[in-house]
Amino acid sequence: MxxxxxxxxxxxxxxxxxxxxxxxxxxxxxxxxxxxxxxxxxxxxxxxxxxxxxxFDRSSRPRTTPHRTAPGTEAAVCGLRQARKLGPARIGPILGLPASTVHRILTRHGLNRLAWLDRPTGEPVRRYERSRPGELVHVDIKKLGNIPDGGGWRTVGRTTGNQNRQNTTDLRKSCKPVIGYSYIHSAVDDHSRLAYSEVLADERQHTAIGFWQRAHAFFTGHGVTVERVLTDNGSCYKSKLFTQALTADGITHKRIRPYRPQTNGKVERFNRTLQEEWAYLRPYTSNDERTAALADFLHSYNHHRCHTALDGKPPISRVNNPAGQYI
CATH class of the missing domain: 1.10.10 (Arc Repressor Mutant, subunit A)
Incomplete structure (x- = not known):
């Protein structure tokens, strides 16, 4: 070379x-x-x-490798990795191999990172991406605890935080104030990663239907024709009304296999981004303040934030006709 x-x-x-x-x-x-x-x-x-x-240059890789580890030994290394999730330092003594040799074997078979394996089965994670915007939209709900007015205990301490909880709500359970939860409904396009979210009061079927209608209008406004919607098996998504609302717009409703959230992984990963870059980004003094910050986050996420799966470009770069493109 x-x-x-x-x-x-x-x-x-x-x-x-x-x-x-x-x-x-x-x-x-x-x-x-x-x-x-x-x-x-x-x-x-x-x-x-x-x-x-x-x-022209040729590969420097040798044509034959007579000292390469035997296929049976490599299979044993991969089997221990997938079945017991062991690392090179533990697999090596079991099979009588140096840890460096085990690491090269795992790298050769794409098993050197546990993050690349499906935890329940030990199989390499199969990643996919739809070929065009709107071909598949992932929908999910993330549950977050509400913030009392003045800030929660993580921000202002236990004493002041408990006082803020007492002053924020009249609801009581076992003499303790009940702040409740917010439900963040999100929809993420599989191809472009274009995202739409709302903070709503519950996760009932009519709430989920209303959210999807607004999300559908959002995607349509960006020139995205939605063909399929993928959800988990939550009660609001299993309702006939939700499926009928999708069918009325010519959209096919798909649900993941039970206990396989990885299938809906793109919106699950977006939920984690919501937590890290919006919900827990900074101390909020009220639930309304956190809710108001969501719009700025979504704009930044869709139009400015680089996405590793999109070669460092924002989701809007993959939309067919983003607003203002031809003005």
Whole structure:
């Protein structure tokens, strides 16, 4: 393989062949070009055998590896990794192999990172992406505890936080104030990762239907025609009314297999981003303040925040006709 100090590039090798073919001695040409006679003869032989393609670099990988670990041993390493989730330092003593050898085996089979494995089955995670916006939209709900007016105990301490809870609500359970929860309904396009979210009071079927109607209008406004919606098996999504609301717009409703949230992984990962970059980003003094900050986060996420799955570009870059593109 060529390197930064290589004397010959492909162009240089062609010059070498031209000079040799003109009748000049190989030794003289090699001296002019600052290479050894053996190197010059090597490129001449390759050109004679393969023609112009023979002047390009080849892989430095050996054709045979006689000392490579036996296939049966590699299978045993992979089996321990997938079944027991062990690392190289623990697999090595079990099979009598150096940890470095185990690590190379795991890397060769794509098992060196546990994050790349499906935890229940131990199989490598299968990633997919739809080919166009709107072909599949993931929908899910994230439950967050409400923030009392003035801030919760994590922000202002136990004493003040408990006082804020007492002053915020009249609801009581076992003599303790009940702040309740907020439900963040989210929809994420599989291809573009364009996202829409709302903070709502519950996760009932009529609430979920209303959210989807507004989310559908959001995607339509960005030129995205929704074809399928994928949800989990929550009660609001299992209701006939929710499916009928989708069918009325010509949308197919799909539900994931029970106990397999990985299938809906794109919106599950978006829920984690919501927590890290919005819900728990900074101390909020009230639930209304946190809710008001959601709009700015969504705009930043869709239009400015780089996405690793999109080669560092924001989701709006994959939308067919984002607002204002042709103005």
């Amino acid at each position: 060529s390197h930064r100090n290589a004397r010959l590039t492909v162009h240089g090798r062609r010059l070498l062949i031209q000079r040799v073919c003109s009748g000049r001695p190989v030794a003289h040409v090699a001296a002019e070009m600052g290479i050894s006679r053996a190197t010059a003869h090597k490129w001449v032989r390759r050109w004679q055998a393969e023609g112009d393609p023979g002047l």
